[in-house]
Amino acid sequence: xxxxxxxxxxxxIFFPLFCYILYSxxxxxxxxxxxxxxxGLILPDGFGVLVVADSIGKxxxxxxxxxxxxxxxxxxxxxxxxNVALRDTTGDGKADIITYFGDYNDEGSLANGMRIxxxxxxxxxxxxxxxxxxxxxxxxxxxxxxxxLTDDHEHGIHWHITKPVxxxxxxxxxxxxxxxxxxxxxxxxxxxxxxxxxxIDPCPExxxxxxVWRFKMDKLNMTQKDGELYATGIRSVVAMDFNxxxxxxxxxxxxxxxxxxxxxxxxxxxxxxxxxxxxxxxVEEGGDYGWPYCxxxxxxxxxxxxxxxxxxxxxxxxxxxxxxxVMGFPGHWxxxxxxxxTGDQFPERYKNGAFIAFHGSTNRSPYQQxxxxxxxxxxxxxxxxxDWEVFANGxxxxxxxxxxxxxxxxxxxxxxxxxxxxxxxxxxxxxxWRILYKGDKTTFGEAELAKMKGQKLVANIRNPHPEEDNLxxxxxxxxxxxxxxxxxxxxxxxxxxAKGRIPELRNTDWVTGDKxxxxxxxxxxxxxxxxxxxxxxxxxxxxxQFLTDKQISxxxxxxxKNFENNASSVSKxxxxxxxxxxxx
Numbered sequence: 001x002x003x004x005x006x007x008x009x010x011x012x013i014f015f016p017l018f019c020y021i022l023y024s025x026x027x028x029x030x031x032x033x034x035x036x037x038x039x040g041l042i043l044p045d046g047f048g049v050l051v052v053a054d055s056i057g058k059x060x061x062x063x064x065x066x067x068x069x070x071x072x073x074x075x076x077x078x079x080x081x082x083n084v085a086l087r088d089t090t091g092d093g094k095a096d097i098i099t100y101f102g103d104y105n106d107e108g109s110l111a112n113g114m115r116i117x118x119x120x121x122x123x124x125x126x127x128x129x130x131x132x133x134x135x136x137x138x139x140x141x142x143x144x145x146x147x148x149l150t151d152d153h154e155h156g157i158h159w160h161i162t163k164p165v166x167x168x169x170x171x172x173x174x175x176x177x178x179x180x181x182x183x184x185x186x187x188x189x190x191x192x193x194x195x196x197x198x199x200i201d202p203c204p205e206x207x208x209x210x211x212v213w214r215f216k217m218d219k220l221n222m223t224q225k226d227g228e229l230y231a232t233g234i235r236s237v238v239a240m241d242f243n244x245x246x247x248x249x250x251x252x253x254x255x256x257x258x259x260x261x262x263x264x265x266x267x268x269x270x271x272x273x274x275x276x277x278x279x280x281x282x283v284e285e286g287g288d289y290g291w292p293y294c295x296x297x298x299x300x301x302x303x304x305x306x307x308x309x310x311x312x313x314x315x316x317x318x319x320x321x322x323x324x325x326v327m328g329f330p331g332h333w334x335x336x337x338x339x340x341x342t343g344d345q346f347p348e349r350y351k352n353g354a355f356i357a358f359h360g361s362t363n364r365s366p367y368q369q370x371x372x373x374x375x376x377x378x379x380x381x382x383x384x385x386x387d388w389e390v391f392a393n394g395x396x397x398x399x400x401x402x403x404x405x406x407x408x409x410x411x412x413x414x415x416x417x418x419x420x421x422x423x424x425x426x427x428x429x430x431x432x433w434r435i436l437y438k439g440d441k442t443t444f445g446e447a448e449l450a451k452m453k454g455q456k457l458v459a460n461i462r463n464p465h466p467e468e469d470n471l472x473x474x475x476x477x478x479x480x481x482x483x484x485x486x487x488x489x490x491x492x493x494x495x496x497x498a499k500g501r502i503p504e505l506r507n508t509d510w511v512t513g514d515k516x517x518x519x520x521x522x523x524x525x526x527x528x529x530x531x532x533x534x535x536x537x538x539x540x541x542x543x544x545q546f547l548t549d550k551q552i553s554x555x556x557x558x559x560x561k562n563f564e565n566n567a568s569s570v571s572k573x574x575x576x577x578x579x580x581x582x583x584x
Contacts, residue, residue, distance in 0.1 A: 031436050032093030039433065041394040042455060045448035046347075046439025049392075052423070053095040056084050056430035058500065061114040061164065061337060061413040063121070064423055069139055070095065070432065072425060073114040073123050073413070075500060082111065083123055085139050086432070093434060101140050104130070112238050112336070113164040114413070124163035127151040129175065149175060149215065149222045153208060160236035166249060168242050172214050174230065174249050174283075176237035179210040182256040183292035183308040199308030203292050206232055210291055212240075212249070212283060233289035233322065234281070239338035245352045246382025249283040252335035252356055253325075256295060256306070257363055261486060263307045269485075270466040271313065273364040275299070277328030278335050280356070280377065290322035298328030326384050330463060332361035333371035336427075337413045340379075343420025346437045347444035353378045355391060355422065357411040360460075362404045362498055363489035366472040367464040369401040373455075374411055374424060390455035392435065395426065399459040402471065403492040405499070428499075479558030482551050486544065487559070495563035501539060503532035505563050512560060512567040519570065519578045522552055545582075549575040 034048030041049050058075040065071070070086040083102035086095035104125060113124030120131045121141060129149040132141035151161060160178025167173055184203035203210070208224060211232035215222055236254040243250055260272030267275075276295035290296075294303045294311075303319040305311030329335070336359040341350050353376055360372035376391040377384060397408035413425035422435040439448070455461060467473065471493070472484055484493065491497050495505040505511050510532060511518065525543035529536060544552070549572040556575075560567035 031438060032091065034436060034438070038394075040397065041392050041433065041435075042390075042451070043392055043435065044444075044452050046437055046444060047435055048438050049433050049435050050093045052088070052093060052432040052434050053086055053098060054429070054431050056086075056098060056432070057100075058427050059084075059412060059425040059430040059432065060112045060427060062415045062423060062425045062432070063114045063116045064415045064417045065116055065134065066418050067137070068418060070415070070423065071114055071116070071121055071123075072430070072432065073112065074100075074430070075111065075427075082125070083114075084430075087139050095432075097139065099140055102130075102145070104128075104145075112162045114415075115165055115167070117167045122148065122165055124165060126161050126163070129163050129165055146220050148173075148220055149226075151177070152223045153177075160254070162236075162238050164238060164240045166240050166242045167217075168247070168249070169244065171217050173217050174212055174214055174240070174242070175227070176212045176234065176240065176251070177209045177224065178234075178236040179205040179292070181205070181292070182258060182262070183306045184210075185308045197308070199292055199306065201293075201309065205292070210234060212237070212251070230285055231283045231287040231289065233287075233291045233294075234283075235291040239335040239356060241338040241340050241354075243340045243352075243354075243379075243382070244342070245340070245379070248382070250326075250338060250340070250354065251281050251283060252329070252338055253279045253281060253289070253291075254334065255279065255331055256291075257332065258489070259307070261489070266307055266312050268466070269366055269470070270464070273331070273367045274463055275313075275331045277325070277331060278333050278358075279325035280327040280329065280335075280354075281323075281325045284323070287323045288321075289325070290319055294319035294322050296325055296328045298330060301328075327377060327388060329356075329358075329375075329388065330370065332364055334359035334361060336411075339414040339416060339422075341416060341420075341422070343416055345420025346422075347439075347441045349378060349444070350376065352380075352382075355414055356388075357414050357424065359410050359412055359427065360396070360401070360404065360407060362492070362502075364464075365488040365493055366470050366484055368459055368469060368471070369404060369406070370460055370464075372396040372401065372407050372410055372460050374414070389449070390452050390461060392424065393455050393458070393461070396460055401460050403494045403496060405492065405494070405496045477554075477558065478551075479554035479556075480562075482547070482555040483558050486547070487555065490541075495559065499535065501537070503530070503535070503537045505559050505565070506533075507564055508532050511563075512565050515556075515568070515570055515574055516578060518556055518560075519552065519575055520582075522547070522556065523575075523579060523582055545579075549573075549579065 034050045038049045060073040062072040072084045081100035081102045085099045087097040111125050115122040122131045131146050133143035183199045185197045185199045212230045213227040214230040215227040237251045240251040255276040259267040260269050277298040279296050293309050296303050305315045305317040337357040339355045356375045358371035361369045374392040376389045378386040395409040395411050409426040412427040415423040424433045490502045497504040522544050526541040529538040552575045553570045553572040556570040
């Protein structure tokens with residue numbers, strides 16, 4: 001008579017049933033359908049994307065609540081509100097309730113910052129950090145709008161005064177106070193300063209700017225004096241996040257501009273296009289990261305002395321004592337948000353790593369513009385564990401971007417949803433994407449990442465070739481040479497400017513009208529609010545008195561006869577007369 005192992009038989013019989021019950025109780029997450037062809041985005045295999053909302057307004061930062069409600073910071077739109085709340089009530093992943101709130105003047109594109117912390121929605125104008133208490137289940141907070149922090153300094157909005165906020169686990173809030181200049185040079189209130197001018201030493205801007213301040217969250221209506229300087233030598237910050245795994249604050253700094261324009265004898269146009277680095281910084285208490293005296297050269301892998309302080313791209317000098325970043329990205333990519341991923345939806349390699357939204361360059365002329373994508377930096381045990389990767393590309397709709405306005409969309413803000421989805425906002429028209437992982441996490445590896453390695457070589461990401469990619473190679477009319485060197489970094493090569501920041505030069509009386517006014521603007525600069533073709537601008541144009549009368553006549557004649565303009569020429573005698581009046 002045969003003997004049977006009854007316990008083993010029971011296991012064999014009931015184990016499949018147990019697995020079925022377990023699967024039924026804990027089925028894999030159900031995601032809404034993703035967009036065909038990922039809505040044009042290029043992602044690692046296994047990822048999909050859907051469009052949550054489109055054309056909600058020029059979106060900046062965003063945050064997602066525990067119930068999936070999305071809050072987006074917008075550029076100020078009078079009468080509609082500077083915030084928008086989105087809710088999906090049907091489960092298809094698309095917002096069917098879109099409500100605007102928060103009608104306060106936030107001074108346009110300089111307003112960034114949207115966080116949910118400790119039951120409050122925090123959002124920032126250019127000078128003020130506000131908050132509202134969130135009520136569970138209620139989309140629009142009807143609690144009083146409280147003032148958390150006010151920037152009470154006297155300065156114009158051309159300063160880098162964005163107010164992104166981050167919070168640690170010990171009751172502190174971190175806020176950057178940016179500085180306006182490239183390197184604290186003379187005429188520091190004029191972007192770029194005078195070509196060849198020396199930097200002020202010691203830099204007075206570092207007293208109340210150029211760093212990150214820490215505030216104890218125990219009261220409202222604070223000013224900078226209620227906080228403490230946490231770290232210095234940091235020029236301008238839009239992307240900042242607290243890494244709760246290693247308990248450190250991180251940021252990605254906007255580097256300085258115009259190395260060739262200001263120091264043509266020291267830097268080539270190519271060096272000015274790719275340098276200096278956008279620095280990914282682990283912010284240590286009491287740290288000094290070198291600005292304005294130093295900048296990080298990601299090609300050489302070291303900090304070097306800025307030209308305003310005697311540097312030439314090689315000299316290290318005092319920079320040997322400054323803190324290095326954990327990583328350096330190519331110049332002018334405009335890092336505009338940073339997020340440490342803590343969700344479980346994505347494959348394990350993304351856990352606790354950093355996503356960075358690069359808004360894209362405006363001033364790489366005569367080379368193609370670069371950036372316009374979302375990068376990923378892997379971390380392990382609180383340390384960077386590999387090189388940066390392209391996580392999502394295709395926002396611009398094309399690989400070769402010559403002018404900023406060529407890009408269809410520009411990634412701006414990042415947020416993590418309660419299910420681990422990654423949300424990305426667009427600053428041009430206000431598109432919101434939700435990126436999901438729908439593959440097998442256990443098999444995700446090099447094969448799924450293979451195509452993304454090739455994305456590092458596409459035109460909007462790779463370093464340009466010094467000769468082959470120079471858009472000015474060959475002979476150019478003298479006026480266009482001057483324009484491409486001194487004007488196109490802001491007004492763009494096509495004269496279309498950058499909406500909300502730099503006015504266009506097409507079909508406007510500012511260009512085709514009174515020659516004397518136009519010459520005065522070039523010689524004296526322009527500051528204050530102006531209206532160009534129905535759009536308001538409140539930036540600053542620096543004086544260009546360093547240009548010769550002939551150069552000014554050439555460049556003004558060029559713009560008055562191009563970009564769909566057809567106005568009379570400007571002679572060097574016209575320029576000389578006005579220059580003489582200015583010098584009296």
